[in-house]
Amino acid sequence: MIILGIDPGLATVGYGVIEKNGAMLRPIDYGVILTPKEESTAVRLAMLNEQLTALIQKFRPDCVAVEELFFNDNAKTAIMVAEGRGVILLTAVKECGRLYEYTPLQIKSALTGNGRADKNQVQYMVRAILKIQTPIRPDDAADALAAAICHANTNQILKDNKI
Numbered sequence: 001m002i003i004l005g006i007d008p009g010l011a012t013v014g015y016g017v018i019e020k021n022g023a024m025l026r027p028i029d030y031g032v033i034l035t036p037k038e039e040s041t042a043v044r045l046a047m048l049n050e051q052l053t054a055l056i057q058k059f060r061p062d063c064v065a066v067e068e069l070f071f072n073d074n075a076k077t078a079i080m081v082a083e084g085r086g087v088i089l090l091t092a093v094k095e096c097g098r099l100y101e102y103t104p105l106q107i108k109s110a111l112t113g114n115g116r117a118d119k120n121q122v123q124y125m126v127r128a129i130l131k132i133q134t135p136i137r138p139d140d141a142a143d144a145l146a147a148a149i150c151h152a153n154t155n156q157i158l159k160d161n162k163i
Helices: 041-059 075-095 104-112 119-130 139-152
Strands: 002-007 012-021 024-034 063-067 099-102
Touching (some): 024 041, 024 119, 024 139, 063 139, 075 099, 099 104, 104 119, 104 139, 119 139
Parallel strands (some): 002 063, 063 099
Antiparallel strands (some): 002 012, 012 024
16 A cells, blocks of 8 residues: 655645555655745645645555644644645545545654654654654655554544545
């Protein structure tokens, strides 16, 4: 099974593609989609759709795992990231058909056993599970791989967001 994990955003969207074969997980690819802040929000959203569509067509994942949003205070940033996340969800459902969403707490718990784990603990576990020797940069890519690992290790009796 090929799983595409996504850490949503507008300026930077992390992605991580893994393969699950039985209990074994291996990384296929990871990185980020970047949109230039000089462009209008509408253009950036279109760029995000185009680049995510290309990723899905390239790797043909069986499903997409997306991290849900969590914000403390900045409403303007939250709205822009939520708009990006909306495009991600729409693109994932249209291009792949199987979409799963996980809270940061669920992802951290699945990887570390602690829903309050910090970024360093999550990064350490992503690297250990996928046997990646070097630090994963930027953090958005590591977060996307974490979402994919969370899905790979989650009971599949989840509601399928399938069209």
